[in-house]
Amino acid sequence: MEDGHGPADEVASVNERLLEWRQGDVAAAGVSLTVARTDLPLATLSRELAGEQAVEYFVAEQPTRVVLLTQTCDVVRPVVVGDEGGRFWVQVAPVVQLTESTAALARKGRIPRFAAIPGGVEGEFADLDRCTTLEKSVLAEMTRVDASPDNRERAAFGEALARNRGRFAFPDDLEGTLSPFKSLMVKRAGKNSCEGRCLDAVVQIRAEPDPSWDDEQVAVTVYFIVEAGQLPATDEEAAVFAPVDMAAVEAMDDSAKIAEMIEQSSPHDVSRRHALWSRLADLWIAGCTPTGSISYLCALVESEADFSLIRMRVAPQIDFDHLSPGDDPIK
Amino acid sequence: MVPLQDVTMSRTSTSRASKVAISVAWAASLYIGVTGAPNLPLRVAQAIDEGRTSFQPPSTTTLTPDVNELREATGLSWQQIADAVGVSRRSVHYWANGGKVSPLHQDRLRDVASLIAAHRGEQPEQVRAALLLVGPDGQSPLSMLTRSHRRPSTESVTAVDRLLSVDANGAASDTGTDGRSIPLNFSPQSD
Numbered sequence: 135m136e137d138g139h140g141p142a143d144e145v146a147s148v149n150e151r152l153l154e155w156r157q158g159d160v161a162a163a164g165v166s167l168t169v170a171r172t173d174l175p176l177a178t179l180s181r182e183l184a185g186e187q188a189v190e191y192f193v194a195e196q197p198t199r200v201v202l203l204t205q206t207c208d209v210v211r212p213v214v215v216g217d218e219g220g221r222f223w224v225q226v227a228p229v230v231q232l233t234e235s236t237a238a239l240a241r242k243g244r245i246p247r248f249a250a251i252p253g254g255v256e257g258e259f260a261d262l263d264r265c266t267t268l269e270k271s272v273l274a275e276m277t278r279v280d281a282s283p284d285n286r287e288r289a290a291f292g293e294a295l296a297r298n299r300g301r302f303a304f305p306d307d308l309e310g311t312l313s314p315f316k317s318l319m320v321k322r323a324g325k326n327s328c329e330g331r332c333l334d335a336v337v338q339i340r341a342e343p344d345p346s347w348d349d350e351q352v353a354v355t356v357y358f359i360v361e362a363g364q365l366p367a368t369d370e371e372a373a374v375f376a377p378v379d380m381a382a383v384e385a386m387d388d389s390a391k392i393a394e395m396i397e398q399s400s401p402h403d404v405s406r407r408h409a410l411w412s413r414l415a416d417l418w419i420a421g422c423t424p425t426g427s428i429s430y431l432c433a434l435v436e437s438e439a440d441f442s443l444i445r446m447r448v449a450p451q452i453d454f455d456h457l458s459p460g461d462d463p464i465k
Numbered sequence: 466m467v468p469l470q471d472v473t474m475s476r477t478s479t480s481r482a483s484k485v486a487i488s489v490a491w492a493a494s495l496y497i498g499v500t501g502a503p504n505l506p507l508r509v510a511q512a513i514d515e516g517r518t519s520f521q522p523p524s525t526t527t528l529t530p531d532v533n534e535l536r537e538a539t540g541l542s543w544q545q546i547a548d549a550v551g552v553s554r555r556s557v558h559y560w561a562n563g564g565k566v567s568p569l570h571q572d573r574l575r576d577v578a579s580l581i582a583a584h585r586g587e588q589p590e591q592v593r594a595a596l597l598l599v600g601p602d603g604q605s606p607l608s609m610l611t612r613s614h615r616r617p618s619t620e621s622v623t624a625v626d627r628l629l630s631v632d633a634n635g636a637a638s639d640t641g642t643d644g645r646s647i648p649l650n651f652s653p654q655s656d
Contacts, residue, residue: 342551344569353569365555380563408559432567440553 164200238324
């Protein structure tokens with residue numbers, strides 16, 4: 135041993151092995167740690183692990199595949215023994231298999247607890263609620279599973295990590311108001327139906343307050359931001375398009391039928407597609423009754439090609455965490 | 466309190482085949498720092514008139530300005546109207562084609578309409594020039610309205626916040642401590 139840290143050549147070996155690791159990589163035989171009170175284990179997992187241990191706190195190892203959460207540049211940064219400012223640690227999260235509807239929402243980034251693993255198997259996600267810190271030497275001993283080289287998936291994984299810690303805390307009144315809508319979304323997400331596919335075409339769902347979340351009475355616009363191809367591009371000056379019977383569209387109340395009509399409509403029929411999408415969004419939130427400080431709720435459909443940075447700043451993303459207290463989203 | 470005046474404009478839209486009335490209330494000379502500048506948005510003026518401390522829920526009863534007519538009257542581009550209302554140009558196009566406007570956005574359209582109430586009878590290019598006239602504070606009336614609909618949740622001080630700090634004589638009050646200004650219930654100010 136050198137200075138209590140380990141032989142220099144073994145440290146060099148750790149550094150070399152870590153060079154191949156990237157954020158989002160999966161370790162085949164990893165470990166997830168749980169620290170809990172022996173006399174008061176809360177989660178089912180903790181209760182199972184607590185056993186009859188005679189200590190105040192217990193630390194339980196759970197062998198499992200884990201996902202590397204640490205940013206790649208910090209992972210590959212060499213450990214220098216004695217440099218206490220160096221990066222000795224990485225964070226990992228266990229791989230979990232989600233139920234179908236939860237996975238469909240999580241894939242779209244609507245459940246911040248779970249992050250889609252780059253190149254991962256269908257339904258497998260990182261459970262960001264259960265991160266574990268490891269010294270790099272431990273990671274270096276793990277077997278890295280060949281991962282997807284798709285940088286878009288890796289970027290999405292990084293965004294999911296940021297969103298997990300950075301998501302906006304909406305007022306409780308909004309959570310209560312949107313509860314029926316969220317339940318509806320969970321039921322319909324991931325379904326191979328016209329409406330399921332329309333829901334899948336919604337890139338993000340955001341909520342904007344007027345005037346602000348702190349006010350006693352808040353009018354809320356729920357933005358359904360759809361993929362760029364869903365709403366055809368419009369010209370600055372040519373604002374009048376083929377006429378649409380708006381009253382007929384407004385009279386429709388079958389969301390499945392409207393979704394079917396969206397799929398069947400021409401991508402060039404600007405007004406009709408916008409009208410159908412708007413009606414579908416209205417119906418999605420129709421079951422919500424404004425409560426408490428939320429005095430009014432409306433839906434607006436926007437294209438991801440148009441949604442501005444300033445609107446992103448005023449309208450945080452809605453998430454679908456904590457929907458059904460009794461249901462375990464993990465298989 | 467500055468008395469509000471009701472101005473009703475009725476026009477027939479051939480494209481819509483519907484008669485649209487614009488009911489505009491406005492308070493004179495309340496704009497901060499710009500001579501001859503336009504008026505407070507309708508909701509703001511109404512809030513002040515009624516002594517309310519915050520905006521009320523969007524109205525569902527007042528008639529809404531027709532977005533096509535707003536554009537004709539102001540000479541503004543679709544994008545400028547969209548920015549002023551806080552939506553995309555695509556949404557304004559949708560409304561221009563008869564799409565349903567939510568009460569919240571109807572209120573915002575009325576805010577734009579109230580800005581032009583003082584310019585009745587003027588040519589669109591004159592109205593446009595007045596709306597885009599940059600004052601000493603670097604803001605035009607339109608940009609102030611645009612900013613008021615673009616408040617990031619972390620930024621609480623805006624043009625409209627300042628506009629709402631208005632004393633009984635219609636003069637701007639930054640402090641609100643003179644006993645005459647109207648305290649309005651916005652987020653805590655940070656600057």
